[in-house]
């Protein structure tokens with residue numbers, strides 16, 4: 001298929017992008033063929049798409065998603081999920097099929113909402129890789145997926161026994177990485193510190209759970225097999241241990257000191273800022289978040305740490321990406337646009353910088369800088385179109401006119417939204 005997008009404005013995805021008019025974006029199959037002046041374009045053989053004054057830009061890249069979870073609002077007094085039961089149920093083929101169908105719905109929402117590339121950083125068994133293969137085979141609608149499949153944790157660690165394995169020693173961590181390798185992942189995810197959801201004491205969300213020798217062994221094995229390593233880290237100590245022992249992307253982050261900044265630079269590591277998961281714990285009333293005072297205090301520590309880490313890294317020229325941690329409470333699979341707004345609001349960046357981060361910067365950080373993230377010849381045809389100029393109003397990314405992912409065009413795409421969650425979150429834009 002050949003498409004020609006015309007009669008709108010083009011935003012390149014570069015850090016200095018400005019809306020450019022009079023351009024025609026030509027797409028051939030799954031690639032952007034050329035960006036040419038409209039007056040010069042020979043459109044024979046192209047399906048012409050009239051942008052009608054809309055704004056065309058690269059598809060969004062979300063480096064931090066959990067495809068196994070919906071991101072619903074928690075209910076009062078809800079019991080934690082018993083994952084032993086879940087895995088028992090998953091041994092029944094019918095249940096597995098239902099679970100896969102659910103995930104297929106989530107990836108459809110992701111792409112319909114403008115995410116044309118995502119990293120799945122911790123899921124159930126090999127589900128995320130299987131979904132990736134189905135999207136690639138053209139069987140279902142979805143974005144480009146980099147799948148970590150299941151993550152590596154330690155006994156008592158973050159998501160141990162659910163979205164992550166439990167490695168008790170460096171040797172076991174190597175073995176787990178090799179087992180995950182056998183499921184054909186695209187990266188390895190480690191859970192180095194605790195999180196807000198599993199903290200039982202003040203200040204505990206960032207408590208170091210994975211010992212440095214286990215981190216080092218897992219990273220070494222992953223790198224030998226050619227994988228990037230992403231790690232859940234929510235305290236300064238955790239960030240230091242992660243960077244000293246080979247982690248490539250720090251997911252969430254914590255308030256850095258000079259030593260941490262030096263380690264980021266030495267290692268060439270990136271920070272992935274995720275405000276969406278911390279915000280409900282930190283800012284919502286307790287009768288809305290259904291956490292307790294402890295959860296709120298820990299959520300506040302984490303939110304401040306995430307913001308300070310991103311701000312300091314940006315100031316120091318360290319790569320910073322933004323991701324949503326979709327699947328955490330109140331984060332549904334169509335809400336990447338909110339993270340751009342939070343990034344502007346809390347990290348003092350411009351909307352232009354936020355859009356650049358969500359496209360080109362994120363693509364570079366996850367190793368896809370020459371595949372996607374900008375509107376230029378040779379890149380994948382990953383394109384979204386908004387009604388208004390997002391550099392003046394990022395909210396326009398909420399409802400897109402159309403999405404193209406790897407050359408597949410979606411128009412009039414419908415997403416079933418959660419009105420309650422939307423109404424709660426809209427107060428924090």
Ligand SMILES: [Zn+2]
Nearest residue numbers: 064066121325
């Ligand atoms: Zn996560």
